[in-house]
Amino acid sequence: xxxxxxxxxxxxxxxxxxxxxxxxxxxxxxxxxxxxxxxxxxxxxxxxxxxxxxxxxxxxxxxxxxxxxxxxxxxxxxxxxxxxxxxxxxxxxxxxxxxxxxxxxxxxxxxxxxxxxxxxxxxxxxxxxxxxxxxxxxxxxxxxxxxxxxxxxxxxxxxxxxxxxxxxxxxxxxxxxxxxxxxxxxxxxxxxxxxxxxxxxxxxxxxxxxxxxxxxxxxxxxxxxxxxxxxxxxxxxxxxxxxxxxxxxxxxxxxxxxxxxxxxxxxxxxxxxxxxxxxxxxxxxxxxxxxxxxxxxxxxxxxxxxxxxxxxxxxxxxxxxxxxxxxxxxxxxxxxxxxxxxx
Ligand SMILES: [Zn+2]
Numbered sequence: 001x002x003x004x005x006x007x008x009x010x011x012x013x014x015x016x017x018x019x020x021x022x023x024x025x026x027x028x029x030x031x032x033x034x035x036x037x038x039x040x041x042x043x044x045x046x047x048x049x050x051x052x053x054x055x056x057x058x059x060x061x062x063x064x065x066x067x068x069x070x071x072x073x074x075x076x077x078x079x080x081x082x083x084x085x086x087x088x089x090x091x092x093x094x095x096x097x098x099x100x101x102x103x104x105x106x107x108x109x110x111x112x113x114x115x116x117x118x119x120x121x122x123x124x125x126x127x128x129x130x131x132x133x134x135x136x137x138x139x140x141x142x143x144x145x146x147x148x149x150x151x152x153x154x155x156x157x158x159x160x161x162x163x164x165x166x167x168x169x170x171x172x173x174x175x176x177x178x179x180x181x182x183x184x185x186x187x188x189x190x191x192x193x194x195x196x197x198x199x200x201x202x203x204x205x206x207x208x209x210x211x212x213x214x215x216x217x218x219x220x221x222x223x224x225x226x227x228x229x230x231x232x233x234x235x236x237x238x239x240x241x242x243x244x245x246x247x248x249x250x251x252x253x254x255x256x257x258x259x260x261x262x263x264x265x266x267x268x269x270x271x272x273x274x275x276x277x278x279x280x281x282x283x284x285x286x287x288x289x290x291x292x293x294x295x296x297x298x299x300x301x302x303x304x305x306x307x308x309x310x311x312x313x314x315x316x317x318x319x320x321x322x323x324x325x326x327x328x329x330x331x332x333x334x335x336x337x338x339x340x341x342x343x
């Protein structure tokens with residue numbers, strides 16, 4: 001029986017505990033300002049060892065993610081005090097529909113959001129979730145029900161959108177494109193960890209190694225994807241993506257298949273759900289999945305958000321948009337990726 005230490009209670013529990021991914025936008029190492037992976041590991045292991053000793057049989061088992069719960073909670077509380085409450089347009093309502101903003105906008109604000117961030121319908125803006133990790137997003141179509149998937153774009157994310165182009169126009173443009181319309185050199189899709197943001201590469205490697213030691217059979221399908229590759233995925237359809245703004249293009253996401261990769265097999269599904277619960281607790285909730293552990297339109301996707309990428313409020317987007325549109329611009333409108341030098 002796999003035993004893990006509940007991060008919420010500090011008590012011992014079983015591996016089927018429910019959990020949420022991290023919601024504070026930075027890796028724990030970033031939060032704590034610990035640059036050395038070695039120093040971080042030493043720091044992260046301390047509370048786990050202490051709690052393990054208090055749990056009798058629950059010694060430091062391989063499958064228990066090294067979750068520094070006390071440190072994480074302190075860091076989260078500190079950050080929450082800094083950032084305040086989530087805006088009213090954050091998260092979803094009881095039907096699973098985004099709380100689209102009801103904010104009024106001045107003509108100047110409308111102009112900024114249109115020209116810098118391609119937003120046509122201001123009432124389609126919301127923040128992805130109500131945590132301090134929520135990202136400002138824009139839906140070209142209003143979502144009508146929890147499973148009515150619509151295309152969503154994270155404002156300020158790198159993409160194939162051209163300066164001044166609206167997301168609505170870009171969608172129409174991309175829909176008409178064929179593979180031959182993309183420069184082959186720009187269609188980059190790899191499963192190599194070397195293509196990831198160097199800041200997270202070692203943590204991802206550690207996570208995969210720890211997960212495999214814990215018994216999960218994993219296969220990395222994809223790591224980095226260029227914005228053009230994201231656009232091609234949307235062009236080819238089949239529901240493989242609902243966005244042109246992806247953490248894959250920041251080298252901060254992976255698609256991971258579990259077992260034989262077939263969710264129709266009960267044992268694969270069970271293992272996949274277990275892995276998804278495991279990964280969102282790994283090292284202080286650094287990793288994030290889409291949907292719930294047992295319900296998602298994208299089971300493979302695992303990402304590491306960053307506080308450096310994306311907007312937390314509409315006001316943040318307007319402020320950057322005001323600066324990035326000046327000439328000569330010293331700040332780009334979109335957040336630049338941090339990728340390995342050779343690409
Ligand atoms: Zn993905």
